[in-house]
Amino acid sequence: MIFDTHAHYDDSAFDEDRDVLLTSLHEQGVGMLVNVGADMESSACSVELAEQYPFIYGAVGVHPDGVGELNEEKLCRLREYLALPKIVAVGEIGLDYYWDKEQHDLQKEWFVRQFRLAAETGMPVIIHSREAAADTLDIVKEELQPGMHVVMHCYSYSLEQAREYLKMGLYFGIGGVLTFKNARKLKEVVEELPMERILLETDCPYLAPVPFRGKRNDSGKLTYVVHEISALKGIPEEEVIRITEENARRFYRIGKERR
Numbered sequence: 001m002i003f004d005t006h007a008h009y010d011d012s013a014f015d016e017d018r019d020v021l022l023t024s025l026h027e028q029g030v031g032m033l034v035n036v037g038a039d040m041e042s043s044a045c046s047v048e049l050a051e052q053y054p055f056i057y058g059a060v061g062v063h064p065d066g067v068g069e070l071n072e073e074k075l076c077r078l079r080e081y082l083a084l085p086k087i088v089a090v091g092e093i094g095l096d097y098y099w100d101k102e103q104h105d106l107q108k109e110w111f112v113r114q115f116r117l118a119a120e121t122g123m124p125v126i127i128h129s130r131e132a133a134a135d136t137l138d139i140v141k142e143e144l145q146p147g148m149h150v151v152m153h154c155y156s157y158s159l160e161q162a163r164e165y166l167k168m169g170l171y172f173g174i175g176g177v178l179t180f181k182n183a184r185k186l187k188e189v190v191e192e193l194p195m196e197r198i199l200l201e202t203d204c205p206y207l208a209p210v211p212f213r214g215k216r217n218d219s220g221k222l223t224y225v226v227h228e229i230s231a232l233k234g235i236p237e238e239e240v241i242r243i244t245e246e247n248a249r250r251f252y253r254i255g256k257e258r259r
């Protein structure tokens with residue numbers, strides 16, 4: 001079944017029908033998802049959602065736009081969350097020079113500190129990186145430890161950068177953007193990526209695939225992304241679903257028995 005490796009169901013866009021939507025996902029072919037934190041509040045929501053729904057796991061971390069709120073005490077709280085059985089990753093963390101809400105030095109400092117928290121606790125890392133290609137690559141090169149699982153969420157950089165990350169063993173989060181008309185560069189990247197390194201992700205409520213572009217996204221709409229990957233790779237859609245589910249379980253270290 002489809003594994004959505006990156007969703008934000010704590011978002012207020014789901015306030016009116018969250019439970020109805022989540023409980024309908026199974027019928028739509030979605031077997032499991034990871035709710036990803038972007039600040040302290042949404043990280044706490046990831047913990048709650050993971051406690052509430054058997055098929056939801058959680059990631060906790062603070063997005064570069066919000067690192068101004070971080071301090072020692074909050075880093076400790078993230079560490080406590082990471083000890084919970086259904087919290088499976090640190091994220092999303094990284095650098096965002098597009099929105100540029102925090103100073104670059106502060107973004108880098110907390111990216112590194114949260115990356116190290118993942119290394120210490122043996123957790124995978126979900127990286128958000130926008131308009132910060134060079135600095136992100138430098139930090140990943142510096143901080144990556146052997147055996148660590150790291151995904152470039154919503155991959156948006158060049159094929160050359162993708163090759164660098166491939167060499168380092170990273171995974172690539174692929175979502176609705178792949179169906180956009182102007183996604184030529186991303187399609188080239190996906191054509192070259194080994195299937196074993198692709199993770200399906202919505203980033204919902206954002207980045208809905210065509211024909212829902214601009215509307216609210218949800219995990220059920222990943223079928224459109226599956227269709228696109230299947231066409232690009234020349235393999236059946238069921239194979240895309242099977243392989244990406246295996247990848248996601250390997251990445252987050254979620255065994256079949258935990259389902």
Ligand code: NI
Nearest residue numbers: 006036092203
């Ligand atoms: Ni996200």
